[in-house]
Amino acid sequence: MLIHYLPKLLADRGSSIDGFECSGLVAGAVFVDVPSRKMPPKDLSFSVYADVDLEGSEDFVERRHCDFETALEYSKVGKFQWLLLTISGVVYATCAISSTALSFVLPSAGCDFALTSADKGKLTAISLVGMLLGCGVWGSIADSQGRKVAVMLSLLMDFFAAALSSAAQNFDVFLVCRFFNGFGIIGATSIVFPYLGEFLSNGDRDRYLGRLEVFWNFGIIILPGVAWCLLSKNMVDLYAPSVTLSPWRIFVLVCSLPSLISYVLIYYLPETPKYLMDHGKYEKAKMVFQKMYAFNTGRPMETYPVRRLEGEAIHQTTCKMRKKPAGYSLWRSVGNVAERVRALASQQYLKYLAITCFADFGLMASYYTLVLWFPEIFERFNLYETRHPDKTAGICAVSQIRPTRPSRPGQCNFTIGNTVFLETLVIALSCLPTSASLSCFMHKFGKKFVLVFGLILSGLSALALDLVQNSTQTLLVSSVFESLTSVLEAVLLCVVVDLFPTNLRALALSLTVTCGRLGAIFGNVTFGLLLDLNCVVPIYLFGIFLIGSGVLCLAIPRSDGYAPM
Known part of the structure; x- marks a missing residue:
């Protein structure tokens, strides 16, 4: 999925990545053709002086003031960046696997824990709550301890939380583990983009970060294959006599291993x-x-x-001259945030902030809910069509079909039908064309047109879920829905970058994406509560949210150069 890449957006418009205000964010890629521009250093701490040794070098460079971009230019672009892209891509694919693994756990673990649909809604929401609370923490760690340290620690937490959840013996413990799973993985998801981007020049950053997004799709595609191998009936029958663990527990444990592998790989990369x-x-x-x-x-x-970076002595002298009493920086930061909040609340920006927050709330409420519930929905279609082979029914009819619970504990041997894995794989593959062509469409038609058209069309596809009469129609509509919604938040964040000036952009992005995470939590809880009672309500609610967001976005100015620089 193209989710939320705040630091890249800030960097492309001349804002410092070191400011990394990520409170409440879930990051993802934004691949947009933004003209690269080199900003002059604002203070000595962002500058570097270099003595250049001309002897024995093929590059003739005069002794002069040299910023980060110039120092990076002399290190060249080549095999190192490709290695960095590959390892960062493995990390990002790991994030995709960890973030969506619950979609296959829902139908399987429901038997062991005797879960209702409401319980499943809580389970999907708890990881999102962890993401919501964790991003600010990991952003602070990334700023204070380093990008690499933050990514490594978050991957390690995700690994241990996922591994422990595979051994949880009751639902409450499983919920706690999945909370920390979401809390951990959001760190790697949000920081892997600035980590990669800070090795790249302005001219190369868009190209490499756009390629990184492809790895998210790889993770989404790999996950159904792993689930198919471990949760299908044939495989369960094969290893069930010799393995005492439930198949879904083995699946969760296997899905934790990419985090450990990514941790080891990134350990050997520099800060x-x-x-x-x-x-x-x-x-x-x-x-x-x-x-x-x-x-x-x-x-x-x-x-x-x-040969020599002379900025260190100047930096140390400047730091001594700027030394302030304890607590000064904290109060100054609080004051700066309050000033930016007042500016956002002004008539000039409040309207646009309200539109983007509402749009992301509705978008994530529908996307994150349905993408996590699609395997469950298709499994209920599979059960219905097995029991009633000559009948057709829509989502709300098949939602009343639930697996038979065992009469005694320990009798669970639930498996997912093979068609469910195939259908989920098709939905994942449907995202590839839109993610690959997103930059081209935004360049040709403009961000506003892509955003408005995509929101309205995805809203119509959500409403169409109430009209489908079999699993094939559901698969077609679901593929259209996910192929659109998986890229629309990226477009929305691009629009936010254009709407707000540099000093307000980070806070506007933070508030917008935080509303999106709140929407995802709301959507999962609501869908879980109403799926068995009246599933028409959440389906129409999601459709109205999306269409309404598209209509509201018509009020956004079309000009990409709206924000003053």
Whole structure:
């Protein structure tokens, strides 16, 4: 899915990634053709002076003031960036697997825990609550301890939480584990983009970050295959006599392993030079540049043209001159946030903020709910068509079909039909064309047109779910729905970047995406409560949300250059 990439958006418009205000965010890629522009350094702490050794170097460079972009230019672009993209892609695919693994757990674990549809709604919502609370924490860790440290710790937490949840013996313990699973994985999801982006120049950043989004789709495609291998009836019958664990527990345990693998892979990568420079660690930053240069060119590290980073002494002197009493920075930060809140509440911006917040609330309420419930819905279709092979029925009719619960504990041997895995895989594959062509469509038709058209069309497809009469029709409508909604938040965040000036952009993005996470929680709880009672209500609610959001977005100005720079 193209979800939310705040730091990239800020960087593309000249805003500092070091400001990484990610409270309540879930990050994802935004691939948009934004003109690259090099901003002059605002203070000495963001500058770097370099002595350039001309002797033995093929690059003729005069001794001059050199910013991050120029220092990065001398390290070249090549094999290192491709290695970094591959490992970052593995991390992002891991995030996709971890974020959506519950979709296959719902129909399987329901037997062991005797879950109602309302309980399943709580289960899907609890991970989103963890994501909502965790992003601000991981953003702070990324700013204070480093991007690499934050990604590694979040992957480690996700691994342990998922592994422990596979052994949970009651529903309450399982809920707690899945909360920390969401709390952990959101760190890697949100920080892997700035981590990769801070190794890239402005000219290369869009291209590489756009490619990174493809790995999310790989994760979504891989997950049904893993579930098919572990949860299908044939496989369960094969290893059931020799394995005492429930199949879904093995599935959850296997889905935790990519987090551990990603942790090991990223351990061998360096911290970003941008972070190191911004925090006065110039010697370490120079070492990273030298390694990048050697890896890309095959030359010795000593031949890297930039010999000395002289900004460290100036940075230390500046820090001493700016030393303030304890608590000064905290109060200053609080004051800055209050000032930005007042600015957003002004008549000039409040209307647009309300529109984007409402749009993301409705978009995520529908997307995150249905994408996590599709396997459950298709499994109920499978049960209905098995019991009534000559009849047709819609979603609300088949939602009344539930697996038979065992009369005594320990008798669960629930399996998912093979068609469910195939149908889920088709839905995942349907996202590839839209994610691959998103940048082209935004460039040709404009962000506003893509956003409005996509919201209205996805709303109509949500309403069409009430009209389908068999699993094939449901699959077709669901594929259209997910292919659109999976990219629309990316477009919405691009619009937010255009609407708000640099000093208000981070807060506007944070509030918008926080409303989206609240919508996802609302959607999952509501759908779980009403699926067995009156499933027409959430379906029409999602459709009205999406169409209403599209109509409201007509009030957004079309010009991409709306925000003052």
